[in-house]
Amino acid sequence: SQQGEEDPQALSIQEGENATMNCSYKTSINNLQWYRQNSGRGLVHLILIRSNEREKHSGRLRVTLDTSKKSSSLLITASRAADTASYFCATLGFTGGGNKLTFGTGTQLKVEL
Amino acid sequence: GAGVSQSPRYKVAKRGQDVALRCDPISGHVSLFWYQQALGQGPEFLTYFQNEAQLDKSGLPSDRFFAERPEGSVSTLKIQRTQQEDSAVYLCASSFLGSGVAADTQYFGPGTRLTVL
Numbered sequence: 001s002q003q004g005e006e007d008p009q010a011l012s013i014q015e016g017e018n019a020t021m022n023c024s025y026k027t028s029i030n031n032l033q034w035y036r037q038n039s040g041r042g043l044v045h046l047i048l049i050r051s052n053e054r055e056k057h058s059g060r061l062r063v064t065l066d067t068s069k070k071s072s073s074l075l076i077t078a079s080r081a082a083d084t085a086s087y088f089c090a091t092l093g094f095t096g097g098g099n100k101l102t103f104g105t106g107t108q109l110k111v112e113l
Numbered sequence: 114g115a116g117v118s119q120s121p122r123y124k125v126a127k128r129g130q131d132v133a134l135r136c137d138p139i140s141g142h143v144s145l146f147w148y149q150q151a152l153g154q155g156p157e158f159l160t161y162f163q164n165e166a167q168l169d170k171s172g173l174p175s176d177r178f179f180a181e182r183p184e185g186s187v188s189t190l191k192i193q194r195t196q197q198e199d200s201a202v203y204l205c206a207s208s209f210l211g212s213g214v215a216a217d218t219q220y221f222g223p224g225t226r227l228t229v230l
Binding site for chain 1: 117144146148153154155156157158161169172204206208217218219220221222223224
């Protein structure tokens with residue numbers, strides 16, 4: 001079953017604008033990861049934030065984590081057409097499932113020229 | 114090879130046929146995962162191997178699904194007597210380290226799109 005919800009389900013912006021997508025989850029986590037999936041390609045790992053971290057940056061990406069609200073957000077600044085993809089958050093839990101990731105439902109981002 | 118590869122990329126099966134999906138992980142990666150991704154959804158965990166040992170198969174939807182990794186490298190996901198609800202993209206991922214290393218990144222293959230008619 002999916003861990004939680006992402007919103008919006010779909011987002012369309014102009015190139016150069018910022019894109020923000022949110023993720024909510026249900027259980028306690030070890031870390032939360034964001035992945036990108038382009039049409040016809042596999043998932044690409046973008047960034048990982050640990051449960052004891054509140055914010056993390058990587059290039060044009062900024063991720064926040066609020067464990068009290070069980071939510072995370074991904075901000076992509078100065079978006080480009082190449083950022084068009086589906087974005088998924090995934091959580092790694094404390095259960096005995098090893099490194100099993102539980103994914104959200106995804107946000108479809110379209111960046112228009 | 115630089116990444117995880119999967120074959121075939123596309124598979125069309127008639128209902129009731131058996132299918133076998135192959136995953137070649139990154140060389141030297143200890144952990145291997147299979148996920149199922151239905152249209153418009155996020156991937157869902159199926160099973161996990163650490164070397165040749167299948168440590169978690171809690172996500173396999175029925176006993177028609179079987180996975181193996183006999184030599185601790187290549188893995189095969191087999192689906193017997195396929196049903197229409199099995200139509201999905203099947204993703205394989207590998208990571209360098211074994212379970213217990215929470216920050217170990219999983220690298221995904223391109224997936225096999227299975228369509229059951």
